[in-house]
Amino acid sequence: xxxxxxxxxxxxxxxxxxxxxxxxxxxxxxxxxxxxxxxxxxxxxxxxxxxxxxxxxxxxxxxxxxxxxxxxxxxxxxxxxxxxxxxxxxxxxxxxxxxxxxxxxxxxxxxxxxxxxxxxxxxxxxxxxxxxxxxxxxxxxxxxxxxxxxxxxxxxxxxxxxxxxxxxxxxxxxxxxxxxxxxxxxxxxxxxxxxxxxxxxxxxxxxxxxxxxxxxxxxxxxxxxxxxxxxxxxxxxxxxxxxxxxxxxxxxxxxxxxxxxxxxxxxxxxxxxxxxxxxxxxxxxxxxxxxxxxxxxxxxxxxxxxxxxxxxxxxxxxxxxxxxxxxxxxxxxxxxxxxxxxxxxxxxxxxxxxxxxxxxxxxxxxxxxxxxxxxxxxxxxxxxxxxxxxxxxxxxxxxxxxxxxxxxxxxxxxxxxxxxxxxxxxxxxxxxxxxxxxxxxxxxxxxxxxxxxxxxxxxxxxxxxxxxxxxxxxxxxxxxxxxxxxxxxxxxxxxxxxxxxxxxxxxxxxxxxxxxxxxxxxxxxxxxxxxxxxxxxxxxxxxxxxxxxxxxxxxxxxxxxxxxxxxxxxxxxxxxxxxxxxxxxxxxxxxxxxxxxxxxxxxxxxxxxxxxxxxxxxxxxxxxxxxxxxxxxxxxxxxxxxxxxxxxxxxxxxxxxxxxxxxxxxxxxxxxxxxxxxxxxxxxxxxxxxxxxxxxxxxxxxxxxxxxxxxxxxxxxxxxxxxxxxxxxxxxxxxxxxxxxxxxxxxxxxxxxxxxxxxxxxxxxx
DNA sequence: AAGTACTGTCATTGC
DNA sequence: AGGCAATGACAGTAC
Numbered sequence: 001x002x003x004x005x006x007x008x009x010x011x012x013x014x015x016x017x018x019x020x021x022x023x024x025x026x027x028x029x030x031x032x033x034x035x036x037x038x039x040x041x042x043x044x045x046x047x048x049x050x051x052x053x054x055x056x057x058x059x060x061x062x063x064x065x066x067x068x069x070x071x072x073x074x075x076x077x078x079x080x081x082x083x084x085x086x087x088x089x090x091x092x093x094x095x096x097x098x099x100x101x102x103x104x105x106x107x108x109x110x111x112x113x114x115x116x117x118x119x120x121x122x123x124x125x126x127x128x129x130x131x132x133x134x135x136x137x138x139x140x141x142x143x144x145x146x147x148x149x150x151x152x153x154x155x156x157x158x159x160x161x162x163x164x165x166x167x168x169x170x171x172x173x174x175x176x177x178x179x180x181x182x183x184x185x186x187x188x189x190x191x192x193x194x195x196x197x198x199x200x201x202x203x204x205x206x207x208x209x210x211x212x213x214x215x216x217x218x219x220x221x222x223x224x225x226x227x228x229x230x231x232x233x234x235x236x237x238x239x240x241x242x243x244x245x246x247x248x249x250x251x252x253x254x255x256x257x258x259x260x261x262x263x264x265x266x267x268x269x270x271x272x273x274x275x276x277x278x279x280x281x282x283x284x285x286x287x288x289x290x291x292x293x294x295x296x297x298x299x300x301x302x303x304x305x306x307x308x309x310x311x312x313x314x315x316x317x318x319x320x321x322x323x324x325x326x327x328x329x330x331x332x333x334x335x336x337x338x339x340x341x342x343x344x345x346x347x348x349x350x351x352x353x354x355x356x357x358x359x360x361x362x363x364x365x366x367x368x369x370x371x372x373x374x375x376x377x378x379x380x381x382x383x384x385x386x387x388x389x390x391x392x393x394x395x396x397x398x399x400x401x402x403x404x405x406x407x408x409x410x411x412x413x414x415x416x417x418x419x420x421x422x423x424x425x426x427x428x429x430x431x432x433x434x435x436x437x438x439x440x441x442x443x444x445x446x447x448x449x450x451x452x453x454x455x456x457x458x459x460x461x462x463x464x465x466x467x468x469x470x471x472x473x474x475x476x477x478x479x480x481x482x483x484x485x486x487x488x489x490x491x492x493x494x495x496x497x498x499x500x501x502x503x504x505x506x507x508x509x510x511x512x513x514x515x516x517x518x519x520x521x522x523x524x525x526x527x528x529x530x531x532x533x534x535x536x537x538x539x540x541x542x543x544x545x546x547x548x549x550x551x552x553x554x555x556x557x558x559x560x561x562x563x564x565x566x567x568x569x570x571x572x573x574x575x576x577x578x579x580x581x582x583x584x585x586x587x588x589x590x591x592x593x594x595x596x597x598x599x600x601x602x603x604x605x606x607x608x609x610x611x612x613x614x615x616x617x618x619x620x621x622x623x624x625x626x627x628x629x630x631x632x633x634x635x636x637x638x639x640x641x642x643x644x645x646x647x648x649x650x651x652x653x654x655x656x657x658x659x660x661x662x663x664x665x666x667x668x669x670x671x672x673x674x675x676x677x678x679x680x681x682x683x684x685x686x687x688x689x690x691x692x693x694x695x696x697x698x699x700x701x702x703x704x705x706x707x708x709x710x711x712x713x714x715x716x717x718x719x720x721x722x723x724x725x726x727x728x729x730x731x732x733x734x735x736x737x738x739x740x741x742x743x744x745x746x747x748x749x750x751x752x753x754x755x756x757x758x759x760x761x762x763x764x765x766x
Numbered sequence: 767a768a769g770t771a772c773t774g775t776c777a778t779t780g781c
Numbered sequence: 782a783g784g785c786a787a788t789g790a791c792a793g794t795a796c
Contacts, residue, residue: 606774629784659774661786666773668787 608652615648617641624649625656719744 605613609621617624618639627635632653636646716734719727733750735743 655775657785658776658787662774662788664786665788 608648608655611648612652615645617645617649617652621652621656624652625660 606621612621612624618641619635623635624632636649641649712734716729716732717726719732721727727744731747732744733747735745735750735753737743
């Protein structure tokens with residue numbers, strides 16, 4: 001039997017912790033100070049009279065030290081210490097610690113009522129595999145806490161043999177074999193529950209009847225499929241009783257005493273319960289005042305919906321088969337047998353857990369049941385560990401899929417055995433398949449390092465190889481301008497190469513002075529050139545370095561340093577811009593290289609330039625090409641030109657313009673490619689970042705799920721029937737009803753509701 | 767000698 | 782309609 005007071009104390013605190021962790025502010029002080037003085041007394045007054053020994057819960061295997069089952073003070077002491085440490089550790093949580101409280105109140109047909117208020121007094125830590133994610137704090141805190149417990153035990157001399165099967169935090173987290181607990185638990189109850197065990201052996205047959213009986217006492221919302229305790233005033237089988245009534249019965253059933261199972265101060269508790277909430281259901285009895293109090297201006301519903309939406313993500317990827325595996329026990333499993341309930345035990349009634357009334361969040365609680373349908377109703381169930389293994393793999397740690405399966409206690413007394421069974425299915429596995437994880441890890445690495453210049457370039461290279469585009473840094477936007485600069489400088493060489501073939505003999509460069517280019521008489525280009533040199537009278541030194549492509553007659557960049565540049569990339573340079581190019585200082589020219597340079601510049605003459613010179617065109621190609629149409633025509637009109645000359649001039653103009661157009665076109669093409677490369681890089685970075693964020697979110701989600709799962713386990717594991725025996729997870733499941741209450745319902749019923757829940761979304765899609 | 771890159775040129779298209 | 786930019790295609794050249 002359980003101590004109401006203890007459970008209230010822990011439960012309220014735990015629930016407050018839970019709410020605070022999910023972002024809800026609960027002002028417990030309100031209840032402690034004004035509204036519910038008795039309750040406050042209960043909570044704050046850790047009198048040993050209010051504590052009880054919980055043989056089935058939590059405390060006997062701390063660091064190998066057992067606690068004597070009768071050590072009431074120690075029990076209370078540990079409880080207080082644990083809760084205190086949890087509260088103090090709240091600020092160190094990186095991931096909200098989910099705490100769920102539930103009260104179980106049921107009444108047997110004979111009128112004896114057993115009430116229990118199991119609470120999750122543990123702050124369930126993530127598995128070791130998660131500790132690295134949440135940071136060292138968790139591990140430290142946990143170790144500190146538990147070590148403190150051990151030390152406390154030693155100091156107090158409370159070294160008791162590990163007799164009881166009480167659930168400890170370690171048990172939950174580390175998955176101590178359930179046999180440990182089950183054994184002790186059964187040792188204690190063996191004698192007492194012989195008859196019950198007989199009933200347990202009939203578990204299979206009972207399950208059906210029990211389910212029916214339960215169904216009869218449950219009102220199932222035809223629309224939502226949610227079930228809630230039937231409110232049958234005065235009904236003998238009524239499940240939910242007023243708290244007062246329950247307490248009264250408890251008082252009568254469980255005398256207050258040293259070993260009393262219910263040492264709670266009944267009157268205090270009764271007073272703590274608002275009288276107006278007495279009637280039938282427990283809906284308004286215990287938690288309701290707390291949760292519906294005016295001190296909760298927050299949007300509880302929204303909070304829960306947020307939480308549940310996260311959980312729903314898991315539920316969407318329910319792996320029902322896993323649920324079966326999780327809770328199907330090997331035949332003859334003593335534990336499962338022990339869990340079984342006699343067909344006619346009061347627990348067969350719809351057991352309404354303490355109503356965790358959370359406003360309108362009820363619909364969200366339905367999430368806890370969907371998977372139930374996949375669970376075998378038969379009792380022979382093996383309880384597999386729900387606590388995720390230490391694996392750091394997301395797939396493995398994201399274990400449970402649906403909440404029912406997720407929360408389903410692996411073992412009745414809430415212990416989780418890491419080694420006991422397969423890992424829960426990862427509902428998020430689909431989102432993070434191996435390929436994706438690989439990608440994420442790669443990109444994570446790349447991106448995290450990407451902000452390091454060196455590693456960023458490495459990352460880019462990786463991306464480059466993928467895209468097939470060379471992302472060589474020289475092609476980066478910044479380098480683009482550089483290439484532009486070099487290309488512009490290379491124009492002369494480019495055109496020289498094309499013209500070199502026709503100017504074999506030129507030892508002197510041919511730069512035409514517009515006004516002086518007249519009087520050509522030679523037949524060959526070579527001759528023309530030679531003659532031109534003399535005829536035009538250009539300045540050799542100047543022309544050597546100022547030979548310009550006809551395309552840019554006005555440019556005359558005359559940049560000696562461009563000699564070694566291979567190509568002309570002055571695509572986009574406006575003639576005026578090129579025109580402004582600085583001429584090299586004459587002094588910079590080395591006379592020794594004059595000849596060489598002259599030859600070089602001569603070679604740079606384009607074919608059209610050579611042709612123009614040969615045809616004695618009186619103006620430069622630059623003018624031919626770049627003058628506006630009107631001016632160009634005006635220019636032509638000034639001279640009397642032959643048809644051949646006019647044709648050549650028009651061809652020169654056409655080709656020149658086309659040449660520049662081609663250059664611009666190629667430049668645009670290159671720019672487009674480079675921009676695309678840049679876009680690809682940016683998108684890849686964004687993708688990597690988003691993937692990394694996704695991983696982080698999934699980690700957080702996984703941790704929250706683990707917390708909730710552990711809480712479910714703990715809550716369920718703490719539930720006891722009137723005989724103090726745990727409920728079989730294979731036959732019962734916790735479900736959050738539509739009205740926010742938490743119900744302990746048979747699996748069969750949960751299955752039915754789960755099916756309805758599954759149909760609904762489908763219908764909506766239609 | 768073959769492959770590649772760059773460039774010029776032509777033809778075409780569309781504005 | 783003419784001029785012109787843009788562009789694909791081709792060829793020449795250099796490496």
